Amino acid sequence: MSVAEPTPKLTRKDFTSDQEVRWCPGCGDYAILAAVQRLMPDLGVPKEDVVFVSGIGCAARFPYYMNTYGFHTIHGRAPAVATGIKLANPKLDIWLVSGDGDALSIGGNHLIHLLRRNVDLQMLLFNNQIYGLTKGQYSPTSVLGQRTPSSPMGSVDPAASAAELALGAGAHFVARSVDTDLKHLPTVLTRAHQHRGTSLVEIFQNCVVFNDNAFGHFTARDVASERQLLLEHGKPLLFGAARDKGLRVRPGGGFQLEVVQLGEDGIGIDDVMVHDETDRVLAGALAQLQPPAFPVALGVLYCNPAVTTYERAVRDQVRQARAERGAGNLNALIRSGHTWKVE
Amino acid sequence: MNASAPSPSAAPGPERKALDQVVIRFAGDSGDGMQITGSQFTQTTALAGNDLATFPDFPAEIRAPAGTTFGVSAFQIHFANHDILTPGDAPDVLVAMNPAALKVNLPDLKDHGLLIVNTGAFTDNNLRKAGYTSNPLTDQSLEPYRLMEIDVSKLTLDAVQHLPVSQKESLRCKNFWTLGLMYWLYGRDTAGTIAWLRKKFSKRPDLADANIAAMNAGHAYGETAELPSEVSPFTIDRATLAPGEYTNITGSLATAWGLATGANLAGLELVFGSYPITPASPMLHTLANLKQYGVVTYQAEDEIAAVCAAIGASYAGALGVTASSGPGIALKMEAIGLAISTELPLVIVNVQRGGPSTGLPTKTEQSDLLQAVWGRNGDAPLVVLAASTPSDCFEMAIEAVRLATRYMTPVFLLTDGYLANGAEPWRLPDIDAIAPFPVTFRTEPEGFHPFLRNEELARNWAVPGTVGLEHRIGGLEKDYASGNVSYDDVNHQKMTWVRDERIRRIADHVPEQSVALGEDSGELVVVGWGSTFGAIHQAVKNARRSGLPVSQVHVRYLNPLPRNLGELLGRFKRVLVPEMNNGQLVKMLRAEYLVPAEGLNKVSGKPFKISEIEQAIRQRLES
Numbered sequence: 001m002s003v004a005e006p007t008p009k010l011t012r013k014d015f016t017s018d019q020e021v022r023w024c025p026g027c028g029d030y031a032i033l034a035a036v037q038r039l040m041p042d043l044g045v046p047k048e049d050v051v052f053v054s055g056i057g058c059a060a061r062f063p064y065y066m067n068t069y070g071f072h073t074i075h076g077r078a079p080a081v082a083t084g085i086k087l088a089n090p091k092l093d094i095w096l097v098s099g100d101g102d103a104l105s106i107g108g109n110h111l112i113h114l115l116r117r118n119v120d121l122q123m124l125l126f127n128n129q130i131y132g133l134t135k136g137q138y139s140p141t142s143v144l145g146q147r148t149p150s151s152p153m154g155s156v157d158p159a160a161s162a163a164e165l166a167l168g169a170g171a172h173f174v175a176r177s178v179d180t181d182l183k184h185l186p187t188v189l190t191r192a193h194q195h196r197g198t199s200l201v202e203i204f205q206n207c208v209v210f211n212d213n214a215f216g217h218f219t220a221r222d223v224a225s226e227r228q229l230l231l232e233h234g235k236p237l238l239f240g241a242a243r244d245k246g247l248r249v250r251p252g253g254g255f256q257l258e259v260v261q262l263g264e265d266g267i268g269i270d271d272v273m274v275h276d277e278t279d280r281v282l283a284g285a286l287a288q289l290q291p292p293a294f295p296v297a298l299g300v301l302y303c304n305p306a307v308t309t310y311e312r313a314v315r316d317q318v319r320q321a322r323a324e325r326g327a328g329n330l331n332a333l334i335r336s337g338h339t340w341k342v343e
Numbered sequence: 344m345n346a347s348a349p350s351p352s353a354a355p356g357p358e359r360k361a362l363d364q365v366v367i368r369f370a371g372d373s374g375d376g377m378q379i380t381g382s383q384f385t386q387t388t389a390l391a392g393n394d395l396a397t398f399p400d401f402p403a404e405i406r407a408p409a410g411t412t413f414g415v416s417a418f419q420i421h422f423a424n425h426d427i428l429t430p431g432d433a434p435d436v437l438v439a440m441n442p443a444a445l446k447v448n449l450p451d452l453k454d455h456g457l458l459i460v461n462t463g464a465f466t467d468n469n470l471r472k473a474g475y476t477s478n479p480l481t482d483q484s485l486e487p488y489r490l491m492e493i494d495v496s497k498l499t500l501d502a503v504q505h506l507p508v509s510q511k512e513s514l515r516c517k518n519f520w521t522l523g524l525m526y527w528l529y530g531r532d533t534a535g536t537i538a539w540l541r542k543k544f545s546k547r548p549d550l551a552d553a554n555i556a557a558m559n560a561g562h563a564y565g566e567t568a569e570l571p572s573e574v575s576p577f578t579i580d581r582a583t584l585a586p587g588e589y590t591n592i593t594g595s596l597a598t599a600w601g602l603a604t605g606a607n608l609a610g611l612e613l614v615f616g617s618y619p620i621t622p623a624s625p626m627l628h629t630l631a632n633l634k635q636y637g638v639v640t641y642q643a644e645d646e647i648a649a650v651c652a653a654i655g656a657s658y659a660g661a662l663g664v665t666a667s668s669g670p671g672i673a674l675k676m677e678a679i680g681l682a683i684s685t686e687l688p689l690v691i692v693n694v695q696r697g698g699p700s701t702g703l704p705t706k707t708e709q710s711d712l713l714q715a716v717w718g719r720n721g722d723a724p725l726v727v728l729a730a731s732t733p734s735d736c737f738e739m740a741i742e743a744v745r746l747a748t749r750y751m752t753p754v755f756l757l758t759d760g761y762l763a764n765g766a767e768p769w770r771l772p773d774i775d776a777i778a779p780f781p782v783t784f785r786t787e788p789e790g791f792h793p794f795l796r797n798e799e800l801a802r803n804w805a806v807p808g809t810v811g812l813e814h815r816i817g818g819l820e821k822d823y824a825s826g827n828v829s830y831d832d833v834n835h836q837k838m839t840w841v842r843d844e845r846i847r848r849i850a851d852h853v854p855e856q857s858v859a860l861g862e863d864s865g866e867l868v869v870v871g872w873g874s875t876f877g878a879i880h881q882a883v884k885n886a887r888r889s890g891l892p893v894s895q896v897h898v899r900y901l902n903p904l905p906r907n908l909g910e911l912l913g914r915f916k917r918v919l920v921p922e923m924n925n926g927q928l929v930k931m932l933r934a935e936y937l938v939p940a941e942g943l944n945k946v947s948g949k950p951f952k953i954s955e956i957e958q959a960i961r962q963r964l965e966s
Contacts, residue, residue: 017815019827048810053655064815064828069807071658072817073651074681080648084655084663085807087639088614092659092807110651113644314639321634328636330604330774334737338386338535339590339771 010041017067028179028205029058029126033065035185036095036124040068043193045093053082055107057099058133059126059205076107079114079123083310086119090311093193094121100141101131104160108140115171117310118197122189125162125200126179128207129214136210148210162202163287163301167280173199174283174302178219179206184230184298191300197309218296227291231299236272237286238262239295246272247294257285259294278304359530359578364423366431367525369518370448371440373406373416376518381418382766383522383536389591389768390535392581393422396877397766398430398950403621403704410464410472415447424580428732428877430765432952438521440464440495442473449485457574458488459524461517463496491571493564495520502560503553512550516557523561530578533558585770592769594733594762595622598666598692599629601740603636604774605690606662608741609748610781614656615664616641616649620671621704622760623694627666646674650691654678657687658816660784660806662744666692668760669711670701673718679753680719683842685816686794686802688747688754692740695759695873697948706948707761709873710924715755716902716931722839724846726754727902731876733762734769739899741777748782750849751801757901759923761950762874788812794826799852800845847903856905861887861894864914867963870940872898872928875921875951882956891964898928909936917963919943921956 015037023029040050050068054060056075063070069092073081082094103111103125114123130148131137137150138157145154166174173195177188185203192199204215218227225241237247248271250258260267276282283302289295308316367384371377378399388395398419407414421431436457439445441464452458465480479485480492499517500510519540526533537555544551565576606613615638617627631640639661643649646667653663665675672693682689695711697703715727726746730739736758747754785791785803788811794802805812814826822829823837859876860883861868871879876897883895896911898904912918912932918940920929926942933940943959945951 019815046810048813049808051659051807052815063817066815068813070815070817071655071685072815072819073654074677074818077647077651077678080643080651081655081658083641083648084614084616084652084657085659086655087641087652088612088656088659088661088663089806089808109644110648113648314641318634318637318639325635328603328633330600330607330636333603333633333636334600334771334774335588335590337590337592338390339588340390340392341588342392342584342586 010047012037012041014047015040015067017065019064021065022061023058024209026208027058028128028207029062031180031182032124032126032185032203032205033062035182036189037066039186039189043190049091050093050095051085052095052097053078053085054097055102056133057102057131058207059097059099060102062097076102076105077110078102079107079110082121083114083117083119086121086311087314090120090315096121096123098123098125099132100125100127100129100139100162104140104162104165111165112169115166115169115198115200118170118172118306119311120196120198120309122192122199122201125202126205127162127202128205128211129159130207130211132207132210142211161287162200164284166200167284167287167302171200171302172197172304172306173300174202174287175199175300176202176204176296176298178204178215178298180219188299191303195303195305197306218291227295229286229289229295229297231275231277231286231297231301233275233277233300233303236269236274238272248273255281255285257289257294277302280304359576362577362579363425364421364427365436365529365577365579366419366421366434367436367438368417368419368434368448368451369438369521370415370417370444371518372409372443373402373404373414374409375416375440376515377416377418377440380518380522381420383539384525385420385591385766386539387526387531387535388420388422389589391531393424393579394427394582394584394768395420395422395591395766396427396430397421398761399764400949401705408472410441410443410469412443412447412473415444417444417448422579424582426582426584428880429950429953432954438525440517440521442469442475442479445479446473446475452488454487456488457491458485459491459493459521461495461521462492463494489571489574491574493524498560498564499557503556506549506553506556508549508553513553516554519554520557520561523558523563524565526558527562527565528576530576533562584768587770589768589770591766592734592737593625593764593766594730594736594758595625595694595764596629597734597736597769598730598740598756598758598763599626599633601737602664602690602692602744603630603633603638604737604777605741605744606637608777608779609662609744610779611660611662611748613638613664614641614653614661615639615666616643616652616656617666618643618646618649618671620646620668622696622763623666623668623671623692625763626692626694646671647678650675650678650689653689654682654685654687657682657689658685658807660804660808662688662690662748664690664692666694668694668696668704669698672711672714676719679725680721680723681818682753683719683723683725684818686751688751688804690740690743690747690754690756692756692758694763695757697946703948705760707759707874707950708923708946708948709757709759709875710927710946711757712872712901712924712927713930715757722843724843724902725752726750726846726849727757728754729757729873729899729901730762731873731897731899733765733767735899736762737769745780746849746853749780749801750799750845751804752846757873759874765874784809785812792826794821794823796841799848800841850900850903850906853900853905856896856898856908856911858911859895859897860884862892863894863911865894866892866915867917867919867960868894868896868912868915869919869921869956869960870896870898870912870928870932871921872901875923878951878953879921879956881953882960885953885957886960891960893960893964901928901931904931904935909938912936912938912940917941919959919963921945921951921959923950
């Protein structure tokens with residue numbers, strides 16, 4: 001796809017639709033929408049080639065607010081619709097917008113197979129650990145024991161982990177960020193966009209009405225540096241306001257991470273593990289880290305591009321069939337079996 | 344392969360008795376190769392110039408326990424020197440490869456019918472597994488039939504013993520021994536099957552040799568053995584079919600080719616999303632092999648993903664198609680509602696099978712009509728078409744694509760297991776002579792919104808990648824004037840009307856209902872749809888031959904119904920509606936036209952017999 005002439009750079013306004021945004025005041029979705037609208041011009045994709053696809057839920061209203069192509073589909077099925085769009089026109093730049101219920105509950109099957117197939121698109125999973133649009137029932141990522149209208153005595157469902165599920169399904173790109181982190185989120189989204197294949201970005205998103213402050217224990221300003229591990233490929237796994245804490249593999253066998261304090265017990269920077277985002281085992285270990293014993297791992301947990309993507313592999317076979325057999329002739333096709341003539 | 348067919352009269356042996364038509368049923372264990380035997384006999388029969396119709400009937404289990412009645416697989420072929428439309432009511436000849444096959448199929452054999460039995464399989468163990476308390480070969484229960492007892496198992500082993508194949512492999516050639524005998528009996532040439540075996544077993548030439556040896560031995564047995572005096576070889580003259588080039592076609596193949604052709608005529612790529620299910624899977628297999636024709640197939644993780652990917656493909660400017668059967672269609676319904684709401688082209692093929700739930704996966708039924716027409720949440724109209732014969736599947740698949748793209752609507756194409764697996768000779772059309780119906784995408788930004796409509800109420804199709812037409816669609820109600828989300832009460836009333844009206848108006852652009860046979864008014868009209876066409880047609884023909892005032896109307900457009908249908912039915916005193924369900928079209932006709940239609944319903948997993956319909960016609964006209 002060659003561009004004949006340079007087009008003037010677009011602005012956030014070009015990506016903002018004329019529709020009034022209808023999320024609750026204070027919803028984390030506003031911050032994500034603003035981040036995406038601001039980022040789009042920098043990605044350099046003509047807006048007619050951009051498609052936002054969503055399922056059902058609060059997050060799923062996202063496409064209406066983007067002045068690009070958009071398809072608000074049905075509950076859980078956005079990955080399947082997006083796969084069809086990409087198969088029909090691989091040059092489109094597709095963003096899937098989903099929530100924890102949409103992606104991990106009703107659409108769990110499609111998520112697994114989207115990741116396994118590695119369709120080239122970005123999937124933003126807004127995780128607010130609650131069902132918002134249906135008024136506050138516990139979701140697959142709600143913490144065990146959470147009291148909600150449908151779990152008055154506390155939920156008995158252990159929570160699902162999006163990142164671990166994604167890695168298990170064979171994802172080639174798994175990242176995390178926080179809705180209101182205006183610096184971190186665009187960086188992660190840019191990396192997701194650069195990646196060829198399915199890029200899963202879990203965004204911890206605050207539901208101000210039904211599950212307020214669910215992530216405050218690691219996103220609040222006063223605790224963030226102590227409770228967040230910001231991953232950078234090739235850099236040591238350090239965290240803390242003074243960046244004086246690190247992670248290493250616990251000595252003595254196995255693959256268990258532990259927190260170490262630099263300067264204590266003779267621990268130096270060389271003892272701290274270096275992040276390798278191509279290491280799936282490490283990514284899995286990082287995905288499991290939970291406060292208070294550990295910080296939450298944010299950033300690119302895993303990025304290890306496959307040799308091809310699903311739609312390319314499908315298209316390659318079409319090209320191969322054409323090269324080997326020539327363009328099809330339907331008159332010849334229907335005469336390809338036993339035929340006979342009646343005079 | 345277009346050389347003229349070998350003449351049956353060239354076959355050696357005694358003088359052959361000429362017949363007009365024969366119905367043969369091959370029956371055996373699932374592992375006995377009856378479907379292969381049947382399809383080879385079919386190919387050879389087609390090449391010999393007979394008209395024919397087939398009915399494969401096999402269990403849902405791939406290999407049910409050997410020797411049991413539920414593991415019996417059968418293949419029926421009806422061939423004739425004249426035009427025929429059904430695989431025949433009752434077989435004239437039954438080939439039973441084991442006791443279970445005899446037990447299951449004998450009740451259908453005509454009195455004095457020819458019964459060929461493989462005595463080698465009539466062991467005590469097999470008799471017990473089939474539920475026989477005494478051996479039917481010795482207890483006189485087979486006296487009403489012309490019995491030929493042959494130890495096919497032993498004769499097959501003898502025929503291949505000089506070849507380097509195992510005992511097990513040798514025994515598996517016995518279906519070809521039987522085929523050889525049947526070829527001799529009907530004066531057929533074995534050359535086509537020999538060529539097919541050579542090709543099929545090109546990597547195991549020893550197996551090709553063994554099967555050919557078995558077939559030749561069966562053929563030679565007919566020539567040389569002392570046959571019962573009542574059994575003589577036959578000949579069946581060529582049928583006088585309309586001049587042209589023919590091939591033998593199943594409904595599955597015709598549907599798949601029709602979809603590919605339709606997409607081509609529309610100038611679109613075909614994206615076929617499907618999840619394997621009996622009996623719809625053969626379409627996926629066919630289309631997966633047509634990549635060079637601009638066909639992309641997507642074997643989805645489930646039925647829902649299959650239809651959703653097809654919808655996504657249509658949104659992006661391809662023709663999205665999905666296919667399934669009963670339970671799979673039920674899973675797709677929410678997504679079909681989305682395609683209705685977003686007014687996207689979509690073709691859904693339902694190869695109907697026995698229901699409810701998993702039902703009878705390999706048996707045929709027509710019980711998804713109301714599901715197709717009404718089975719969604721909300722007022723959700725779409726187009727429903729039904730194919731009447733295996734070859735009609737080709738034409739109706741093209742029509743489904745035409746209507747879907749012209750009117751921006753999902754279109755259901757109903758076939759069934761009987762059409763999909765059954766075969767008939769098809770006079771090949773010249774595809775270049777079919778009028779194309781190219782799609783025009785919207786490109787003009789001036790005045791655009793996604794639900795802008797033409798005079799037929801079809802919305803404009805604007806695909807991602809088009810500069811200046813960026814827009815959002817979805818399953819929420821949209822404003823008539825702007826396409827934006829709207830919860831307005833007056834608007835929803837209007838949009839519900841628009842969705843209904845645009846489907847209704849299609850009746851102005853499809854053929855009016857014709858009368859398939861007989862007058863366009865009178866005492867009785869038999870109204871059918873789908874695969875019952877052949878049986879109804881023959882029944883009405885027979886009744887008319889004996890002077891009964893009866894006509895046939897066969898409906899291919901089920902939603903919207905043809906605009907003249909109500910008026911046409913109103914000109915008959917009585918309306919009889921045979922259906923392989925518990926009464927579905929009959930409800931629609933009564934509801935729509937207030938005609939006194941009455942049902943004739945059969946839900947046995949088997950198609951109607953001509954005689955069943957003929958008898959019902961006589962009853963109505965004599966009462």
